[in-house]
Amino acid sequence: MKRDSNMDWQDSKRFVSHLDLDTFFVSVERLKNSQFMGKPLIVGGLSDRGVVAACSYETRKFGVHSAMPMKLALRLCPHAIVVRGDSESYSYYSRLVTDIIAESVPVMEKASIDEFYVDLTGVDSFFRMW
Numbered sequence: 439m440k441r442d443s444n445m446d447w448q449d450s451k452r453f454v455s456h457l458d459l460d461t462f463f464v465s466v467e468r469l470k471n472s473q474f475m476g477k478p479l480i481v482g483g484l485s486d487r488g489v490v491a492a493c494s495y496e497t498r499k500f501g502v503h504s505a506m507p508m509k510l511a512l513r514l515c516p517h518a519i520v521v522r523g524d525s526e527s528y529s530y531y532s533r534l535v536t537d538i539i540a541e542s543v544p545v546m547e548k549a550s551i552d553e554f555y556v557d558l559t560g561v562d563s564f565f566r567m568w
């Protein structure tokens with residue numbers, strides 16, 4: 439695709455991407471404790487009304503998913519390791535990722551602790567992708 443033939447089309451469009459960090463809480467817990475690598479891990483509350491805040495792919499194949507009652511999650515995947523959430527760590531690592539994204543793109547917006555919108559309009563010419 440030649441760049442010149444797309445100039446009008448590109449000039450009138452904005453290119454915004456949504457970035458969602460994959461299993462963010464699980465990834466942070468694994469950074470803090472490498473023994474969790476490759477193991478079925480659930481982050482969430484263990485009280486009677488506790489829910490799954492995040493879960494690893496090793497638990498998802500048993501049907502576990504976010505926002506599920508913890509009791510049900512542990513019935514589906516009884517061998518899962520459960521850790522309580524650590525909002526301080528998640529905020530810390532979220533800030534690290536935010537800084538990396540902010541240094542890498544001209545315009546970004548943080549939508550949540552693990553979600554971002556990045557405006558990539560014009561970045562194609564910088565990287566000569568077209």
Ligand SMILES: [Mg+2]
Nearest residue numbers: 458459460552
């Ligand atoms: Mg996510």
